[in-house]
Amino acid sequence: MSRKLKLLFSLMVCVVIMGVMPMNVLAETYTDEYQAAIVRINEKYGVDFKLSYIHKEQITVEEFESKLNELAIAQTVSNNKERFGITAESTMSTVTKTRTKDSQDLPSHFSLTLTYDVTSNRVSNLRNAEINYKAAAILGNVYLTNISSPTYKTLDSGRTATVKYTATVHFDSIFGVDATLYAEYGYDA
Numbered sequence: 726m727s728r729k730l731k732l733l734f735s736l737m738v739c740v741v742i743m744g745v746m747p748m749n750v751l752a753e754t755y756t757d758e759y760q761a762a763i764v765r766i767n768e769k770y771g772v773d774f775k776l777s778y779i780h781k782e783q784i785t786v787e788e789f790e791s792k793l794n795e796l797a798i799a800q801t802v803s804n805n806k807e808r809f810g811i812t813a814e815s816t817m818s819t820v821t822k823t824r825t826k827d828s829q830d831l832p833s834h835f836s837l838t839l840t841y842d843v844t845s846n847r848v849s850n851l852r853n854a855e856i857n858y859k860a861a862a863i864l865g866n867v868y869l870t871n872i873s874s875p876t877y878k879t880l881d882s883g884r885t886a887t888v889k890y891t892a893t894v895h896f897d898s899i900f901g902v903d904a905t906l907y908a909e910y911g912y913d914a
Contacts, residue, residue: 762790770797819844825857826908831894834862835869837908841886846912848886851877856890856906868895886910 759781763774774793784792820843828835840853854875862868869892876889887909895901 758786759789762786762793766790766793766797770801772797772800824910826910828906828908830904830906834859834867835906837888837906839886839888839908839910841910843912847883848879848910848912851886851888854888865896869893870895870901880909884912
C-alpha cells in the first residue's frame, strides 16, 4: 500500500472510532439500571426526577426504586393538594399543647416546657420554652448562668418538636461546666 493510502485509511478509522465512542457512552448512560428506574417512575407518576449522583455501593436498584416510588407518590399527592387548594389546615383542626419533658443531658436537675400546635401529625408554631429547676437542682444548689435563647427545630418531617438551650451549669458554686439542655416532643405526646 502506498503511504497516502495508509494515511487515508488510518484517518477514516480514527473518524469512525471517534463517532462510535460517544454513542457507546450515551447508550450506557440510558441503559443504566438506576436511570431506567427513574424513567419508569417519571412515566408512571408524571414527575420529572433527574439523577445527579448515586453511591451504587450503598443502595441496590430495588431499594432505590422503592424509595423513589415513595417520593413520587408523596410529590404527586402534594401537587394534587396544591392544585385543588387542600391544606392540612383546611381539613383538620389545630390543637395547642404545652408539655414538659426532662432535659436529656441533666434529667434529674432540669426539665423543659414547650408550647406548640399540632395539626394532624405535624407540629408547628413552637414557642414559650421554659427551663424548670427540679428538686435535685434546688437542694443541691445547682444553678444556670449564661443561658442562651431557646433554639426551636422540627424533626422527622415535622412530627417532632425540639427545644435546646446552652448554659453554664454550676454545681454548688464549686465549678461550672458548659452544658446543653435539650428535649424532644412528639406530635402525639
